[in-house]
Amino acid sequence: MKYSTDMKKIILGLLFIxxxxxxxxxxxxxxxxxxxxxxxxxIVTKYQxxxxxxxxxxxxxxxxxxxxxxxxxxxxxxxxxxxxLVGLMKYRVKKKETLYGIAQAHGVTEADIKKYNxxxxxxxxxKGDKIKIPVFNKSLATQVVTDPVDVVEVSTTKIIAETIxxxxxxxxxxxxxxxxxxxxxxxxxxxxxEIVDGLKIGQVLTITKKTTVxxxxxxxxxxDDKFEYYTVKPKEGFYSxxxxxxxxxxxxxxxxxxxIDGLKIGMILKYPKNKLVKAEVAxxxxxxxxxxxxxxxxxxxxxxxxxxxxxxxxxxxxxxVILRNQYTNRSLDFYxxxxxxxxxxxxxxxSTKLRVFDTRYNRRDTKANSQRISELVTKNYQENEIVIGPxxxxxxxxxANGLAEKNIPVLAPFPLKVNPKENNIYQTNAxxxxxxxxxxxxxxxYGVDKPxxxxxxxxxxxxxxxLQLKFPLAKVITPREGNLLIPKDFNGLLSETKExxxxxxxxxxxxxxxxxxxLDTKLKKHKIALFTTSSAKTFDTIENRYKAKLNLHFPSVxxxxxxxxxxxxxxxxxxxxxxxxxxxxxxxYDLTMDVLLRQGVSSTFQNATExxxxxxxxxxxxxxxxxxKGGYTNSAMYILRYTPELKIEEASLxxxxxxxxKG
Numbered sequence: 214m215k216y217s218t219d220m221k222k223i224i225l226g227l228l229f230i231x232x233x234x235x236x237x238x239x240x241x242x243x244x245x246x247x248x249x250x251x252x253x254x255x256i257v258t259k260y261q262x263x264x265x266x267x268x269x270x271x272x273x274x275x276x277x278x279x280x281x282x283x284x285x286x287x288x289x290x291x292x293x294x295x296x297x298l299v300g301l302m303k304y305r306v307k308k309k310e311t312l313y314g315i316a317q318a319h320g321v322t323e324a325d326i327k328k329y330n331x332x333x334x335x336x337x338x339x340k341g342d343k344i345k346i347p348v349f350n351k352s353l354a355t356q357v358v359t360d361p362v363d364v365v366e367v368s369t370t371k372i373i374a375e376t377i378x379x380x381x382x383x384x385x386x387x388x389x390x391x392x393x394x395x396x397x398x399x400x401x402x403x404x405x406x407e408i409v410d411g412l413k414i415g416q417v418l419t420i421t422k423k424t425t426v427x428x429x430x431x432x433x434x435x436x437d438d439k440f441e442y443y444t445v446k447p448k449e450g451f452y453s454x455x456x457x458x459x460x461x462x463x464x465x466x467x468x469x470x471x472x473i474d475g476l477k478i479g480m481i482l483k484y485p486k487n488k489l490v491k492a493e494v495a496x497x498x499x500x501x502x503x504x505x506x507x508x509x510x511x512x513x514x515x516x517x518x519x520x521x522x523x524x525x526x527x528x529x530x531x532x533x534v535i536l537r538n539q540y541t542n543r544s545l546d547f548y549x550x551x552x553x554x555x556x557x558x559x560x561x562x563x564s565t566k567l568r569v570f571d572t573r574y575n576r577r578d579t580k581a582n583s584q585r586i587s588e589l590v591t592k593n594y595q596e597n598e599i600v601i602g603p604x605x606x607x608x609x610x611x612x613a614n615g616l617a618e619k620n621i622p623v624l625a626p627f628p629l630k631v632n633p634k635e636n637n638i639y640q641t642n643a644x645x646x647x648x649x650x651x652x653x654x655x656x657x658x659y660g661v662d663k664p665x666x667x668x669x670x671x672x673x674x675x676x677x678x679x680l681q682l683k684f685p686l687a688k689v690i691t692p693r694e695g696n697l698l699i700p701k702d703f704n705g706l707l708s709e710t711k712e713x714x715x716x717x718x719x720x721x722x723x724x725x726x727x728x729x730x731x732l733d734t735k736l737k738k739h740k741i742a743l744f745t746t747s748s749a750k751t752f753d754t755i756e757n758r759y760k761a762k763l764n765l766h767f768p769s770v771x772x773x774x775x776x777x778x779x780x781x782x783x784x785x786x787x788x789x790x791x792x793x794x795x796x797x798x799x800x801x802y803d804l805t806m807d808v809l810l811r812q813g814v815s816s817t818f819q820n821a822t823e824x825x826x827x828x829x830x831x832x833x834x835x836x837x838x839x840x841x842k843g844g845y846t847n848s849a850m851y852i853l854r855y856t857p858e859l860k861i862e863e864a865s866l867x868x869x870x871x872x873x874x875k876g
Contacts, residue, residue, distance in 0.1 A: 243260065243285075243286050243287075243288050244283055244284065244285055244286070245259075245260065245283070245284045245286060246281065246282070246283050246284075247278045247279060247280055247281065247282045247283075247284065248280060249280050251278070253267070253274070253278065253296075254296045254297075256278075256284070257294075257296050258296050260286050261290055261294050262286055262287055262290045262294070263290060263292050263294060263295055263296075263298040264296065264297065264298055264299050264350070265292070265298045265299055265300055265301060266286075266287055266290060266291065266292070267284065267286060268299065268300075270284075270285045270286065270287070271284050271285060292329060293328050293329070295347075295349070297349040297350055298347055298348070298349060299348055299349065299350045300347070300348035301329060301345040301346070301347055301348070302319075302345065302346045302347075302348055302788065303343060303344075303345060303346075303788050303791070304319075304343070304344050304345070304346050305341065305342070305343055306338050306339065306340055306341060306342040306343075306344065307340065308340045309340075310338070310340075311338070312326060312327075312333065312337075312338050315338075315344075315346070319346050321346065321347055321349070325347050325349075326344065326345075326346060326347070328347070329345050329346075329347050330344045330345055376419065376420070376421050376479045376480065376481070377394065377419075377420045377421075377471055377477065377480065378417055378418070378419060378420075378477050379394070379417070379418045379420055380415060380416070380417050380418075381412050381413060381414055381415060381416040381417075381418065382414070383414055385412065386412065387401055387402070387408070387412065390418070390420075394420050396420065401418070401420065404418075404419060404420060404421055405418045405419060405420075440468075440483050440484065440485055441483075441484060441485075442481050442482065442483055442484075443458060443481070443482045443484060444479060444480070444481055444482075445476060445477065445478055445479060445480045445481075445482065446478070458482075458484045465482065465484060466781075468482075468483045468484060468485075469482050469483055470781065499810040499811070499813070499814055499825070499828065500561060500810070502814045503561065503562075503563065503810070503813040503814060504813070504814065505812060505813050505814070505815070505816065506562050506563060506813070508564045508565065508566055509563065509564070509565045509566070509597075509599075509808075509809055509812055509813075510565075510566050510568075510594075510595040510597065510598040510599070511551075511555075511565055511566070511567050511568070511598070511599050511600075511601060511805070511808065511809075512567075512568045512569075512570060512592075512594070512598060512599070512600045512601070512602075513548065513551060513567060513568065513569045513570070513600075513601050513602055514570050514572045514589065514600060514601070514602030514603040514604075514608075514612065515544035515547065515548060515569065515570075515571065515572060515602055515603070515604055516540040516541070516544055516571070516572050516573060516574040516603065516604055516605055517540075517541055517544050517545070517548075517569075517571040517572075517573075518538050518540055518541045518544075518571070518573055518574070519541075519571050519573075520571070520573055521538065521541075540574055540604070540605070543604065543797045544604060546794075546795045546797035546798045546801070547604065547626065547797045547798070547800060547801035548569065548801065549786075549790060549794075549798055549801065550794065550797065550798040550799060550800065550801025550802035550803075550805070551567070551601070551801045551802070551804075551805045552567075553782075553785070553786060553789075553798075553801075553802050554801070554802045554803075554805035554806040554809065555567055555805065555809070557806065558806070558809045558810075558813070563809055563813050565809065568592075570589050570592075572585060572586065572589065572602070572603045572604075572605070572608060573585050574603075574605050574608070582607075582608060582611075583611060586603075586608055586611040586612055586615065587611075587615065589612070589615075590611075590612060590615025590616055591615075594616065594619055594621050597812070597817055597818075598621055599621070599622050599624065599808055599812070599818055600612060600616065600621055600622065600623045600624065601624045601626060601804065601805065601808070602623075602624075602625075602626060604626055604627060606625065606627065606628065606629045606630055607630075609623060609625045609629060609633070609638060610629075610633055610634075610635060610638070613633065613635035613637050613638045613844075614635060616637060617635055617636070617637055620637055621637060622637055622639055622818050622819065623635075623637055623638050623639065624639045624641050624804065624808070625638060625639065625640050625641060625642075626641060626800060626801075626804060627641075627642060627800075628640070628642045628644070628645070628770075632644070632840070632842045632843070633842075633843050633844050634842065634843040634844075635843055635844055636843055636844055637844065638843070638844035638845070639818075639822070639837060639844060639845045639846075639847075640840075640844065640845065640846045640847055641804055641835065641847050642770045642847060643770050643846070643847050643848060643849065643850040644846060645748075647846070647848060647850070648746070648748075648768040648769075648770070648850055649676070649679075649746040649747070649768070651768060651850060651852070652744070652745075652746040652766075652767075652768040652852060653679070653680070653683055653746060655766070655852050655864070656684075656714065656716065656744055656746075656766075657683065657684075659714070659742075659766075660684075660714040662711070663708075663711050663712050663713065663714050664688070664706070664707070664708045664711060664713050664714065665684055665686070665687040665688065665713075665714040665715075665716065666687060666688045666689070666690060666703075666706055666707075666713065666714070666715050666716070667680050667681065667684070667687045667688070667689045667690070667716045667718075668689075668690045668692070668698070668715065668716070668717045668718070668719070668724070668728055669717075669718040669719060670692060670696050670718075670719040670720060670721045670724050671696075672719075672720045672721070673718040673719060673720065673747075676718045676746065676747075677689075677718065680716060680718070680746075684716075687716070688706050690702050690703070690706070692724055695723070696719070696721040696723050696724040696727075697723060697724070697727050698724070698727045698728060698731060699731075700731050700734065702731075703731065703732075703735065707735060707739045707741075708739065709738055709739060711740070712740040712741070712742055713739055713740060713741045713742070714742055714744060715728075715732065715741060715742070715743050715744065715763075716744045716745065716746070717743065717744070717745055718745060718746065718747060719751065720751065722754045725751065725752060725754070725755055726754070726755065729743070729755050729759040729760075729763060730759070732763055733759055733762060733763065736762060736763075741763055741764070742763070742764045742766065743760075743763040743764060743765045743766070744765075744766045744767075745765070745766070745767050746768065747767070747768075748767065748768070748769070749765075749767040749769060749853070752765065752767070757855065757859050758859065760855040761855040761856060761857050761858070761859050762857070763855075764854060764855065765854060765855045766852060766853070766854045766864050767852075767853055767854075768850060768851070768852055768853075769850065769851045769852075769853050770833065770847075770850050770851070771796070771799075771800070771832040771833045771851065772832055772851045772853060772861070772863065773832065773853075773861045774794075774799060774831050774832050782794070782802070782831060786798065796832065799831050799832045799833070800832070800833060802830070802831065803830035803831055803832060803833040804833065804835075806830055807828055807830065807833075807835050810828070811825055811828075822837035822845055823837075823839075827849050828849075829849075833849075834849040834850075834851075835847050835849050836848050836849040851863055852864045
């Protein structure tokens with residue numbers, strides 16, 4: 214990715230808020246134009262800033278320096294100067310760990326760690342302490358900037374065989390195990406003939422998994438020169454491996470996702486020869502089919518509202534200005550998710566040229582909004598460029614109109630209030646009407662031969678008519694004055710032998726509260742499943758314990774990611790930004806991954822949407838179809854439910870066994 218000087222300053226502001234840098238504002242900037250013969254080492258030495266700080270402000274510099282490139286640098290370094298410092302990894306001290314052991318495991322000295330954690334000069338480390346471990350790249354001093362040369366890109370394929378031991382867990386089946394390790398059931402049975410007649414809990418399976426790694430290399434650095442492979446020997450643990458391979462445990466797990474299940478004898482581990490490799494998120498099926506390794510072009514349009522930020526303002530004032538603006542907050546989170554996706558794809562050979570435009574936004578000044586969008590659509594756009602944004606729905610059509618002649622796809626990250634007419638708009642969220650229709654179809658299948666009750670308030674009359682038309686045998690309860698119900702309104706309507714389907718559509722909090730409270734008292738004698746064809750937000754004021762006990766089902770464009778210990782993405786994000794990812798982060802990541810993967814498999818994004826079906830990522834999934842009214846619409850969505858454990862999971866047409874039975 215190559216950024217303009219102004220954009221690099223914008224990125225600094227973004228990183229500041231996201232937690233990467235917290236003291237750089239107010240220190241001032243300086244610029245340096247790269248000339249032939251310079252090295253990164255000579256530049257950072259000249260300005261007495263570390264490569265780590267240079268990379269923060271100039272992320273594209275990690276791909277190498279170019280003659281004429283303008284670097285943005287701090288006037289004053291935040292850290293002790295070292296011309297080979299390329300990163301500071303956050304680390305939480307574990308029980309019984311010593312500073313010496315941590316230093317040895319990460320290939321640094323105790324003095325190195327103390328230099329970047331000055332409190333350790335006077336204090337001992339203890340369990341739970343958070344420290345920063347420096348990451349060095351000693352080869353930086355020899356990287357000389359030269360005139361660019363033509364490079365022929367070639368595609369290389371490498372098959373890696375990995376043998377894994379797997380212990381069969383309760384409720385596990387052949388399908389789940391084979392899917393987990395990316396093999397077929399026939400392959401699983403061929404490798405373990407004893408399971409042909411069935412699995413047994415505790416049975417240990419030997420699984421040989423072959424991974425095809427397809428990357429683009431430029432002829433100057435063969436793939437084999439970047440990585441090596443090591444077979445785990447008996448009695449080897451993570452501590453000895455990290456010392457032997459010169460890589461941290463976290464990085465080793467990133468390069469070898471199977472380590473999540475533990476270290477096993479005979480495992481083949483991938484590790485870098487020369488330097489720490491950035492974290493990589495779990496692979497998706499489309500990765501196996503990437504054939505287009507040309508640089509992809511994405512323009513990101515976000516209401517960063519940076520016109521409200523004064524560069525020389527104090528840190529505290531700047532933080533207040535940015536944090537109290539919801540558009541800026543959401544934009545920063547979304548943007549950080551996009552960067553995570555770009556980095557992930559870069560690791561498999563797909564490069565991205567990313568441009569970021571600040572659309573700004575003032576809902577009281579439509580003229581200024583239109584003028585700003587007009588400025589942005591007159592920029593130069595590549596033939597296969599993709600625009601993600603703007604985040605503000607009302608601006609999406611303005612951008613699409615301006616880019617219609619160039620046939621530039623414009624992806625709306627969030628729901629649009631009206632159906633667009635422009636053919637180059639891609640609605641990346643399933644529409645509310647589509648979600649409702651899908652939910653009704655689900656209820657129709659789920660509720661076969663089950664008694665059904667429909668409850669709506671006056672504001673949902675249209676939905677009520679739709680439900681009655683679809684379920685003519687359903688009983689209807691009309692709320693009393695004030696949108697209230699009383700227990701006897703349900704008399705004679707609930708079955709004691711069958712599961713009762715209750716559909717509630719209401720915008721009035723009072724009605725929702727009354728319904729859930731009354732139904733909760735009925736659970737002693739009745740099985741109840743509560744449904745809504747509206748967003749779960751309508752139930753936000755209702756306690757989760759009621760939603761869980763009543764088995765609430767609802768439609769959603771995204772599922773909820775649970776941040777478990779084994780969640781590679783959240784660990785990677787928190788290590789980089791110091792916090793868990795929000796839904797806006799995950800939306801930015803999922804959407805960008807889908808765009809890059811689809812274009813990596815197909816020639817154009819439009820062609821990819823017509824030839825590639827449903828794709829699924831961390832929280833979101835996508836499956837586009839041509840809309841009769843204009844543009845494309847995502848038809849992929851989730852039907853979710855609350856479980857008794859207060860968790861949210863995908864719903865099934867098979868009634869869950871956790872429903873409370875008749876007492």
